[in-house]
Amino acid sequence: LDSRLPLVIFLHALTPAAARDEFQEELVIRPLHSGDIYASFQFRTLWDTDFLQEGQKVSHYRLFPKSLGQVLSKFSVRELHISFSQGFWRTMQWGQPFIPSPPGAELWVWFHDTVSDVDGNWKELTNVLSGIFCASLNFIDLTNTVQPSASFKPLGLGNATDHRFLRYATLPREIVCTENLTPWKKLLPCGSKAGLAVLMKSEKLFHSSFHSQAVHIRPICQDEQCSSKAWELRQTLNVVFDLHTSGQGKKEWSLFKMFSRTLTEACPLASSSKVYVDITDNPELFELSPATPLLGQAVVLGDRRTYSVYDLSRAETFGQLRSFNLLLRDMLRPLLHAERYVAGFGLQTGEIHTVIYNNHPYRAFPVLLMDSVPWYLQLYIHTLTVTSKSRDNKPSYIHYQPAKDRHRPHLLEMLIQLPPHSMTEVTVQFERALLKWTEYTPDPNHGFYVGSSVVSALVPSMVAMRTNFTQDQPLFSSFVPVKEESSYFVRVYTEPLLVNLPTPDFSMPYNVICLTCTVVAVGYGSFYNLLTRTFQVDEPSPPLSKRLANLIRRIRGVPLLT
Amino acid sequence: MDYYNLLTTCAFIHLLVSIPYAYSNYVENKAGQFFSSGHTNNWAVLVCTSRFWFNYRHVANTLSVYRSVKRLGIPDSHIVLMLADDMACNYRNPKPATVFSHKNMELNVYGDDVEVDYRGYEVTVENFLRVLTGRLPPSTPRSKRLLSDDRSNILIYLTGHGGNGFLKFQDSEEISNMELADAFEQMWQKRRYNELLFIIDTCQGASMYERFYSPNLMALASSQVGEDSLSHQPDLAIGVHLMDKYTFYLLEFLEEVHPASQANMNDLFKVCPQSQCVSTPGHRTDLFQRNPGSVLITDFFGSVLLHDMKQLVADVSSQKPKQKDWHPPDGFILGLWTLILLVFFQTYGIKHLKHIF
Numbered sequence A: 001l002d003s004r005l006p007l008v009i010f011l012h013a014l015t016p017a018a019a020r021d022e023f024q025e026e027l028v029i030r031p032l033h034s035g036d037i038y039a040s041f042q043f044r045t046l047w048d049t050d051f052l053q054e055g056q057k058v059s060h061y062r063l064f065p066k067s068l069g070q071v072l073s074k075f076s077v078r079e080l081h082i083s084f085s086q087g088f089w090r091t092m093q094w095g096q097p098f099i100p101s102p103p104g105a106e107l108w109v110w111f112h113d114t115v116s117d118v119d120g121n122w123k124e125l126t127n128v129l130s131g132i133f134c135a136s137l138n139f140i141d142l143t144n145t146v147q148p149s150a151s152f153k154p155l156g157l158g159n160a161t162d163h164r165f166l167r168y169a170t171l172p173r174e175i176v177c178t179e180n181l182t183p184w185k186k187l188l189p190c191g192s193k194a195g196l197a198v199l200m201k202s203e204k205l206f207h208s209s210f211h212s213q214a215v216h217i218r219p220i221c222q223d224e225q226c227s228s229k230a231w232e233l234r235q236t237l238n239v240v241f242d243l244h245t246s247g248q249g250k251k252e253w254s255l256f257k258m259f260s261r262t263l264t265e266a267c268p269l270a271s272s273s274k275v276y277v278d279i280t281d282n283p284e285l286f287e288l289s290p291a292t293p294l295l296g297q298a299v300v301l302g303d304r305r306t307y308s309v310y311d312l313s314r315a316e317t318f319g320q321l322r323s324f325n326l327l328l329r330d331m332l333r334p335l336l337h338a339e340r341y342v343a344g345f346g347l348q349t350g351e352i353h354t355v356i357y358n359n360h361p362y363r364a365f366p367v368l369l370m371d372s373v374p375w376y377l378q379l380y381i382h383t384l385t386v387t388s389k390s391r392d393n394k395p396s397y398i399h400y401q402p403a404k405d406r407h408r409p410h411l412l413e414m415l416i417q418l419p420p421h422s423m424t425e426v427t428v429q430f431e432r433a434l435l436k437w438t439e440y441t442p443d444p445n446h447g448f449y450v451g452s453s454v455v456s457a458l459v460p461s462m463v464a465m466r467t468n469f470t471q472d473q474p475l476f477s478s479f480v481p482v483k484e485e486s487s488y489f490v491r492v493y494t495e496p497l498l499v500n501l502p503t504p505d506f507s508m509p510y511n512v513i514c515l516t517c518t519v520v521a522v523g524y525g526s527f528y529n530l531l532t533r534t535f536q537v538d539e540p541s542p543p544l545s546k547r548l549a550n551l552i553r554r555i556r557g558v559p560l561l562t
Numbered sequence B: 001m002d003y004y005n006l007l008t009t010c011a012f013i014h015l016l017v018s019i020p021y022a023y024s025n026y027v028e029n030k031a032g033q034f035f036s037s038g039h040t041n042n043w044a045v046l047v048c049t050s051r052f053w054f055n056y057r058h059v060a061n062t063l064s065v066y067r068s069v070k071r072l073g074i075p076d077s078h079i080v081l082m083l084a085d086d087m088a089c090n091y092r093n094p095k096p097a098t099v100f101s102h103k104n105m106e107l108n109v110y111g112d113d114v115e116v117d118y119r120g121y122e123v124t125v126e127n128f129l130r131v132l133t134g135r136l137p138p139s140t141p142r143s144k145r146l147l148s149d150d151r152s153n154i155l156i157y158l159t160g161h162g163g164n165g166f167l168k169f170q171d172s173e174e175i176s177n178m179e180l181a182d183a184f185e186q187m188w189q190k191r192r193y194n195e196l197l198f199i200i201d202t203c204q205g206a207s208m209y210e211r212f213y214s215p216n217l218m219a220l221a222s223s224q225v226g227e228d229s230l231s232h233q234p235d236l237a238i239g240v241h242l243m244d245k246y247t248f249y250l251l252e253f254l255e256e257v258h259p260a261s262q263a264n265m266n267d268l269f270k271v272c273p274q275s276q277c278v279s280t281p282g283h284r285t286d287l288f289q290r291n292p293g294s295v296l297i298t299d300f301f302g303s304v305l306l307h308d309m310k311q312l313v314a315d316v317s318s319q320k321p322k323q324k325d326w327h328p329p330d331g332f333i334l335g336l337w338t339l340i341l342l343v344f345f346q347t348y349g350i351k352h353l354k355h356i357f
Helices: A005-014 A066-075 A118-133 A178-186 A195-199 A255-259 A508-532 A544-556 B002-033 B053-071 B125-133 B177-189 B205-209 B245-255 B265-269 B309-317 B332-348 B350-356
Strands: A021-031 A037-047 A077-086 A104-111 A166-171 A210-221 A229-241 A272-278 A295-300 A303-311 A336-343 A349-358 A365-373 A377-388 A397-401 A410-418 A422-432 A448-450 A454-460 A487-493 A497-499 B041-048 B079-083 B152-159 B161-163 B166-169 B173-176 B195-201 B217-221 B282-284
Touching: A021 A195, A037 A195, A066 A077, A066 A118, A066 A210, A077 A118, A104 A118, A118 A166, A118 A178, A178 A210, A195 A255, A195 A272, A336 A454, A336 A487, A336 A497, A349 A365, A349 A377, A349 A410, A377 A410, A410 A422, B041 B053, B041 B125, B053 B079, B053 B152, B053 B245, B079 B125, B125 B173, B125 B177, B161 B205, B173 B177, B177 B195, B177 B205, B195 B205, B195 B245, B205 B217, B205 B282, B217 B265
Parallel strands: A021 A272, B041 B079, B041 B152, B152 B195, B195 B217
Antiparallel strands: A021 A037, A037 A229, A077 A104, A077 A210, A104 A166, A210 A229, A272 A303, A295 A303, A336 A349, A349 A422, A365 A410, A365 A454, A377 A422, A397 A410, A448 A497, A454 A487, B161 B166, B166 B173, B217 B282
C-alpha cells in the first residue's frame, strides 16, 4: 500500500479538479379546499462550470445531463424554459401554482449576445429538443414564434434589454403522455430508480386533473455578492389529483393512494431530499402520520404558510404517510385571475375577449398582457377596446407587431392599470382567413388552437417578502427572484382558444373530375362515334354440324350448303 | 466386354455425382474462414396510420409489435415508432396512460418506458418515405432517423385502413404499392438493408406487396386482395375494438418467442389461419434469398447477434438462389449424354461417327 500511495496522489493531481455540482430534490404536498390535492416535485442541479467559455469544451458530466449540456453549449443558450402540460390550471379553485404553465407545450429561450443567427439557432434547437423529449416541437417555426419585448424577462442573471435574443413559442395542441415523461425522467441523476422520482408512475400521473412537467435552465449567483456563478437546472412536475377520479370521493390522501408507490430511500446523489406538507389550515383537525417535530415556515406567493418537513436523508423518517383527514379554511383568494373566450357567430368574423380580475380590495396595480395570435385570425387593432368598470382604460404601453401571412403571428403586449376590485375586459375583433387546401390538418373540423394569453404582474403582497438570498431556502419559494418586499411576481395563463376556420369540402376535386369526365365521355364520345363509325355486313360463321357437312361434301365433290 | 463398359459407365457416373459434394466441403471450409453474409444489426420501423378514437385498435396493433420487438432485444435507438394519434392520454380513455390489447385489460402494451418518435401530424407519407430512404433535413435528431447500413435487417410493420393497392394515412392522403416498391428499391440501391421483412395488417393487404421488385424482401399480409381484415373483440368499458385479429394472433405467437428461440418463418406463415382470422393471410418469399425455413424469427424481431459457428456454416452452404423450377444437379446431363454416346458406339461401332459430325 505504501508504494501505491504516491501513485494514487500523482494520479489525483493529474485529473483536473472537477467542477462541483450539487443535486437537491423536494416534494410539496398541498391539500386544496375542493378536496383535490396538489403535489409539486422539484429537482435542482447546480453546477459551477461555464458552458459558454471559448476554447474549453465541457466533457465530464456527472449530475448534469449530458444531452442538455451539449444543447446549451452548441446553441449558446443563456436561459431555456420548456414545459409540457395537460389540463388547465383552475386558479379560482386551486390558487396559484408554484410554477405556472399553459396547456400544451411552451418554449422560451434567451440566447447569448454572441449569437449571430438567432433564427437559425432557434430552428435547430427546436428540432433537437423534439428528439430529446419525443414531442412534435419541430412544428415550431416562424409562423408561431414571437419576440416579446416586455413579458419574458430573464429569470436568471443577465442584461434584459435586447429582446432580439429572446424567442417564445407555444403549441397548444401538443399532448403530454408517457412518451414525454420517460425521457424527462432519464435526465435525473438517479433516474426513476431512487429518491422522489420512484413515485412518478404514468398510470397515476396522467389520471389527474392537471399534469405539467417542465425543465428550466438559467445561470444564477451562488451567493449574495455574486462572486461565483453557477448553472441551475430545475426539473419540475406539478400534478393535481382529483377527489373523485383518484380519491374515490373520500378526502383521505396518502402517497400510496396518489402515486401507487411509497418512498423507500433518498437519492444517494442528492445533498438534500425533503418532503413538505402544507399544514397551515387547521392542523388540529387532520391526522398526519408519521408525525414529525420538524416544522418550517415560508412566505410564498404573498402568503405565509407552515409546513411539516420530512427529511428523507435521515433513515428514521422512513415509514409511510397514511391518511389525511382535512378540513380546510378558505384559502387566500387569488388577487389576479384571467379568462379568455371567443364571441361572435358564423365563420367569417369573431371577437376575442380577455377578462382580467383584480380582487385586491383597495390597491390598483399594473399588469402586462401578452397575446400571440396566429396569422390566420386577422386582428383588426382599430377595434381594440380596454374597459374597466364600464369606462375606457387606455394602456400606458402598447407593443404591437402585426402578422405577416405564413411568416409571423400577431404579437400584442399592453401594460394595463387595473383599478382595485374590478374586472377589466379587453376585446379585439378578427376575421378568419381561408387557408390553402394543403395547409389544413387531417382533421380540420376539430378547429384551430390559439395559444394562451400571458398576464404578468407584480402583485402587492399582504405579507412582507424576503429579499435577501440564502442557500437553504426551500426550492418552491425561491424560483422567482424577489426584488421588492411589498410585491411578488405572478404569471397567469388564460385558456387556449379553439376556433373554427371556414373549411372547404375536400372531396370536391374528386367530384369535379368524375362529373367532367362523365359528361365528356357520354356527350362527346357518343357524338364522335356517330360521326366516325362505319358499319360492315358480316356473315355469321355456320354451326359445327354445317361445317362438318360441308367438309364431307367437298371431299365428295358435291356443291356446298349455304 | 459389356461388363467392363458397364463398370466404366458406373464409375463415370459416380465421379460426376461426387463432384458437387466435394465442392460443398470446399465451400464450408471457406465460409468457416470468413464472415460473409448475415446481418450485424437490427432495425424496426413501426407505423400506425390512423387517427381518431375509433381507430384505437391500430395503435394497439403497432404498440404490441413494439413491445415484442423491445422484449426480444432491439433497443429504442434502433426503433422508429410512428403513431398518428394519441390513444393513451386521449380524453376518451377511461384508463389514461394505458393501451390494452386484450378485452380483460390483461396486457398494457403501452407500458412505462415508451418512446414515440413521430406522433400526431408528423406521421405523413412524406415523412415515412423520407425515413425509409434517409433523405431527412439536416437538423433531424438521431432518434427520428433510420441509420441502417448494408448489414442491417429491418422489420417494417404498417397498419391502418387500406384498399387494393393503397394504404390511407390519417384520412387525408394515401401511399400506393408502387411508391412503396420504389422506396424499397431506393433502399436497395443505397445499400440500406441486408434483408427486409414487411408485415402489413390492413384490408386487402396483399396488394401492397404485389409490386415489390428488389431482392431480399419477404412480405406478410393479413388478407388477400378482395378480402377485409377484421378486428378482434370490443371492450365494453373502453368502448372500441382493441386489436385486429391478425395482429392479436401474431402477438400471441410472439409472446412464446424468446431470444434463444429457434422458431422460423414457416411458423410465422402459419399464424392466424383462415379459421381464426376469417381473412386469408398471405406471404411472399420469391424475392428472398434464403429458405424461409432457415430464417429465424429473431433475425428480424430480435437483436440476436451471436451465431453458433456451425449454424452459420450450415446457413452459408445452403444459400443458393431459390429458383422456381427444379433443375437436375450439375454434371448430370453431361454424364447422361456421355452414357448415351458410349452405348451408341458400343452398339454400332465407330464407323457411324461420320453421321454425327
